[in-house]
Amino acid sequence: MTPKPDAIGDWTDAYFNRTRGIVEKFGDCTVTYAIFMRRPVVSAPRLAIDWLKRVADARGAAVEIDLRYEEGRWVGAGEALMYVTGPLALLVDLETLLLQKLGPACVAAYNAAAMCMDLPKVAFLAMDARHCAGTEMADLMAYAASVGSRRAKQKEGAVGFIGNATDATAHYFGLDRGLGTMPHALIGYAGSTLRAAEMFHETYPDQDLTVLVDYFGMEVADSLEVCGRFPELSAAGKIAVRLDTPGSRFCEGLDPTASYGVLDRNVPRAIRGYRTEEELRDLVGPGVSAAAIWYMRERLDEAGFDKVRIVASSGFGPHKCKTMAIANAPVDVVGTGSYLPDRWSETYATADIIEYDGKERVKVGREFLLRRRDEDAPE
Numbered sequence: 001m002t003p004k005p006d007a008i009g010d011w012t013d014a015y016f017n018r019t020r021g022i023v024e025k026f027g028d029c030t031v032t033y034a035i036f037m038r039r040p041v042v043s044a045p046r047l048a049i050d051w052l053k054r055v056a057d058a059r060g061a062a063v064e065i066d067l068r069y070e071e072g073r074w075v076g077a078g079e080a081l082m083y084v085t086g087p088l089a090l091l092v093d094l095e096t097l098l099l100q101k102l103g104p105a106c107v108a109a110y111n112a113a114a115m116c117m118d119l120p121k122v123a124f125l126a127m128d129a130r131h132c133a134g135t136e137m138a139d140l141m142a143y144a145a146s147v148g149s150r151r152a153k154q155k156e157g158a159v160g161f162i163g164n165a166t167d168a169t170a171h172y173f174g175l176d177r178g179l180g181t182m183p184h185a186l187i188g189y190a191g192s193t194l195r196a197a198e199m200f201h202e203t204y205p206d207q208d209l210t211v212l213v214d215y216f217g218m219e220v221a222d223s224l225e226v227c228g229r230f231p232e233l234s235a236a237g238k239i240a241v242r243l244d245t246p247g248s249r250f251c252e253g254l255d256p257t258a259s260y261g262v263l264d265r266n267v268p269r270a271i272r273g274y275r276t277e278e279e280l281r282d283l284v285g286p287g288v289s290a291a292a293i294w295y296m297r298e299r300l301d302e303a304g305f306d307k308v309r310i311v312a313s314s315g316f317g318p319h320k321c322k323t324m325a326i327a328n329a330p331v332d333v334v335g336t337g338s339y340l341p342d343r344w345s346e347t348y349a350t351a352d353i354i355e356y357d358g359k360e361r362v363k364v365g366r367e368f369l370l371r372r373r374d375e376d377a378p379e
Helices: 005-011 014-026 046-058 089-101 103-118 137-154 183-192 191-202 219-229 231-235 256-266 277-283 290-302 318-326
Strands: 032-036 066-067 080-087 124-126 159-162 209-212 241-242 309-313 333-336 348-356
Touching: 005 046, 005 089, 005 256, 014 089, 032 089, 032 103, 046 066, 046 080, 046 089, 046 137, 066 124, 080 089, 080 348, 089 103, 089 348, 103 124, 103 137, 103 159, 103 241, 103 318, 124 137, 183 191, 183 209, 191 209, 209 219, 219 231, 219 241, 219 290, 256 277, 256 290, 277 290, 277 318, 290 318, 290 333
Parallel strands: 124 159, 124 333, 209 241, 241 309, 309 333
Antiparallel strands: 032 080, 032 348, 066 080
16 A cells, blocks of 8 residues: 555645644544546546545545446546545545546546557557556556456457556456567577577477567568568467567668558558648658558568567557557557556546535535536446
8 A cells, every 4th residue: 555554644735734633623524525537537446446445444434435437437527536525634635645546547548448449459468667657657557558448348349458568467457477578678689589589489488479570670571580480380370570660760661652552552541531740650650650560461471471460569559549540550469558648737636525514515616526416427
């Protein structure tokens, strides 16, 4: 539990600590907080609620939580996600920490759901840990990805997130271990892409092999060499090539003209219409573009490696996934940490007290938070 009850005062805002002292001096009352966000999100409240309940138990007090949007449901901007009722002296110094555990997870869950629904046939791997500000954030983000994934599975029958990169948070995806095979560091250590693949297979012979192929700028050549070295694994669908080409260059064999040609051969509708600059970059630009994925698929199939899968990474956030859907990119797995909120200011959850000892009272301008007692929260 972070932070532990005896350290809460060190991590909350000073004015909440002082308010708690005043309330304890002049007399406690029962209050109800409404907690909301200013943008649409997907409800991901479990870690925040679990923490709140543990603190309440440690302090020997009870809280009532009226969760208006169950985990995984869409929440509109300004809608009260939950109401929390309990003694003011118990709750007042918890606001800061509770909101920290709620807002970012809800936005990340929204992003993850959108990405999975745009590419429902693609498996996703959560590779967010390296982008997180510490282990607590990594836990929140992995949880959020699992919530967004479940929503996409329920709404669109999507494959969704099949796992993540670290052992510590693999349980959110029903696994005991994190997934992944090799980083660029292993390629550099081995001295060649092929040798790295051989080393991996010799060390972990029972595992499927996903080979990172952009280190030497020879995505196609190195992919074909590895597949040719392991023909039985290739034929059995136990090899995947991972495209992680940086945005500073094109995938081997491509340039702007060639990229347009690839899409014109495979998905001409993707480029025969108005596209924004951002869409064009994801379609035919440098890095891991839709054209690069289609080109890799072409070359693998031409060489007889039609069972070899393609894993794509590098900047696969909501917008890029939507563009990949436009191009029907033949990607099997997307490795991404880009479901993390892009604008952190959008993750700010807000809490306002709306009732004191059962009487409605809220600051002017926030009347929309008053509890709707005569109806359930909308679907």
